[in-house]
Amino acid sequence: MQTAKKIESQLSEFDIKKIRQDFPQVLQTKVHGKPLIYLDNAATTLKPKSVVEAIAKHYQFEASNIHRGVHFLSEHGTALCEQARERIQDFINADKSHEVIFTRGTTESINLVAQTYGRSFLKAGDEIIVSEMEHHSNIVPWQMLCAEVGCVLKVAPMNDAGELVFEEYKKLLNAKTKLVSMVYVSNALGTVNPIKEVIQAAKEFNAVVMVDGAQAVAHLPVDVQELDCDFFVFSAHKIFGPTGMGVLYGKEELLNKMPPWQGGGDMIDQVTFEKTTYNDLPHKFEAGTPHIAGIIGFAEAIKYVQGIGVTAIQKHEQMLLEYATDEISKIEGIRLIGTAKHKGAVLGFVMEGAHPSDIGTLIDMEGVAIRTGHHCAQPVMRHFGVSATARASFSLYNTKEDVNVFIAALKKIQKMF
Numbered sequence: 001m002q003t004a005k006k007i008e009s010q011l012s013e014f015d016i017k018k019i020r021q022d023f024p025q026v027l028q029t030k031v032h033g034k035p036l037i038y039l040d041n042a043a044t045t046l047k048p049k050s051v052v053e054a055i056a057k058h059y060q061f062e063a064s065n066i067h068r069g070v071h072f073l074s075e076h077g078t079a080l081c082e083q084a085r086e087r088i089q090d091f092i093n094a095d096k097s098h099e100v101i102f103t104r105g106t107t108e109s110i111n112l113v114a115q116t117y118g119r120s121f122l123k124a125g126d127e128i129i130v131s132e133m134e135h136h137s138n139i140v141p142w143q144m145l146c147a148e149v150g151c152v153l154k155v156a157p158m159n160d161a162g163e164l165v166f167e168e169y170k171k172l173l174n175a176k177t178k179l180v181s182m183v184y185v186s187n188a189l190g191t192v193n194p195i196k197e198v199i200q201a202a203k204e205f206n207a208v209v210m211v212d213g214a215q216a217v218a219h220l221p222v223d224v225q226e227l228d229c230d231f232f233v234f235s236a237h238k239i240f241g242p243t244g245m246g247v248l249y250g251k252e253e254l255l256n257k258m259p260p261w262q263g264g265g266d267m268i269d270q271v272t273f274e275k276t277t278y279n280d281l282p283h284k285f286e287a288g289t290p291h292i293a294g295i296i297g298f299a300e301a302i303k304y305v306q307g308i309g310v311t312a313i314q315k316h317e318q319m320l321l322e323y324a325t326d327e328i329s330k331i332e333g334i335r336l337i338g339t340a341k342h343k344g345a346v347l348g349f350v351m352e353g354a355h356p357s358d359i360g361t362l363i364d365m366e367g368v369a370i371r372t373g374h375h376c377a378q379p380v381m382r383h384f385g386v387s388a389t390a391r392a393s394f395s396l397y398n399t400k401e402d403v404n405v406f407i408a409a410l411k412k413i414q415k416m417f
């Protein structure tokens with residue numbers, strides 16, 4: 001347990017005041033007459049001023065389509081988008097910038113791999129492993145693939161703390177395992193999986209490994225070469241960027257082997273009615289006009305995070321998580337859902353006698369935004385015997401005072417039930 005004094009000193013090192021000024025309007029918003037306390041960061045983060053301004057600048061002064069033009073604005077837009085790719089390459093330490101494919105987000109990235117790599121290289125009887133704590137985005141695309149090609153989905157279980165049972169995962173691996181797709185940090189539980197070990201174990205069976213990094217990139221340092229994953233996917237909106245933008249990182253060799261996904265402009269080399277040949281990476285997987293403003297905003301978001309440092313963010317969030325966990329544990333009648341030893345800044349819970357959606361509605365009246373429901377992880381809910389949980393999730397602009405308001409609001413709500 002941390003003392004209040006230690007918490008304060010960590011906060012000042014982090015310069016939380018300055019960080020909050022980067023989100024000037026939204027952090028001063030009032031909700032139902034109360035100052036907004038935004039604790040729904042696992043759903044989406046707030047956007048710093050620099051990101052909003054970069055997007056507005058594109059639309060106000062620089063709007064144009066990229067790749068196809070020789071005029072100034074088109075070339076400028078093209079350069080910005082390719083610089084964005086390089087920034088993301090640097091951020092996740094990909095070997096090559098063309099290993100970074102722009103998509104609409106984590107969900108689309110996973111579907112892309114399932115529909116291209118999966119359809120081409122998996123066959124009846126092959127096995128895919130996911131974990132019990134996956135987001136639906138990392139379950140359903142594989143089920144769809146299984147229905148199509150006859151491969152089999154295997155599920156690595158978790159224990160009652162919400163931790164992957166590594167020994168059981170290892171038992172599932174065999175010569176038929178062709179693909180492992182696992183979440184790095186669970187959105188419903190906060191569990192940080194031992195993803196490097198997961199990848200290493202899969203590699204012993206030559207399985208391809210995809211990592212769902214949606215809840216990881218904004219909260220812990222990611223190095224895809226160090227992890228040695230084959231695919232790594234995430235969404236811009238969970239790391240201070242715009243919605244409708246995301247990344248599929250894939251190793252060049254695999255991406256080159258995969259057929260394109262969507263057909264259209266930009267992804268082609270030559271088109272005749274007899275035969276079409278395809279463009280090189282990364283464009284082979286980027287059919288049509290991309291979300292240009294989104295790419296520009298995404299790069300600005302990554303720049304923002306790089307300016308602060310993911311390790312510093314992680315330290316701050318861990319301090320908040322520990323403090324919030326200590327405080328909420330003092331409230332009788334609250335059960336934490338997700339008590340893994342290694343956790344990201346997610347606090348899931350249920351309150352005796354109160355439905356999570358009622359907690360969500362009542363706490364909103366206090367200005368506190370949390371998420372309630374199944375968090376697109378119904379198997380997780382089933383494991384814990386609940387239909388829904390309430391979830392507070394923290395980010396770099398949250399403070400100890402935010403936690404205090406949240407805890408006080410919970411105590412007030414509890415009295416109503």
Ligand code: PLP
Nearest residue numbers: 105106107135137187214215235
């Ligand atoms: N995977 C995880 C772990 C998530 O938390 C989410 C979103 O909450 C997703 C996948 C899907 O992300 P998106 O809706 O941005 O595609």
